[in-house]
Amino acid sequence: MVLKDKRQIDKNRHFFQSVGHALEGIKKLILEERNFRFDLIITLIVLCVGLLMRIAIYDWLWLFAAFFSVIGSEVLNSIVENVVDLIVGHHFDLMAKRAKDIAAGGVLLSAIFAVIIGALIFIPKFIELINK
Ligand SMILES: Nc1ncnc2c1ncn2[C@@H]1O[C@H](COP(=O)(O)OP(=O)(O)OP(=O)(O)O)[C@@H](O)[C@H]1O
Secondary structure, three states, rough: OOOHHHHHOOOOOOOHHHHHOOOOOOHHHHHHHHHHHHHHHHHHHHHHHHHHHHHHHHHHHHHHOOOOHHHHHHHHHHHHHHHHHHHOOEEEEHHHHHHHHHHHHHHHHHHHHHHHHHHHHHHHHHHHHHOO
């Protein structure tokens, strides 16, 4: 049964099996993708600062939009890298470079979005703290 599951290529039979595979994917992201771990650490730090500064619910909504934008694009980047590697292996290929660079560009754009959101929320709070 376990062996069969490990080599499964047919559809998941029930909801919990799908969730199990999704959790396995998240575990792989955490263990094998350095940039994903970096994003999680930054997210945790920003969460702690947000809690300490007691930011408003409206600010939390923007922060979570930023977190999931970065994490989502990092996941897409990992998918592209894995699929490209699966197709071309270790050969240099201009289309592989194009796909990987575009995926990395998506991560950079969402990181810029997150930095802008963070700056708009936290810079006024820090200025307020300094002027107290
Ligand atoms: N098969 C390939 N053919 C051509 N260029 C490639 C190939 N594989 C990787 N590259 C180039 O090398 C860069 C880094 O490769 P890759 O994305 O696999 O490394 P990485 O360290 O996992 O990247 P990231 O920092 O996004 O996690 C790519 O953005 C691309 O420019």
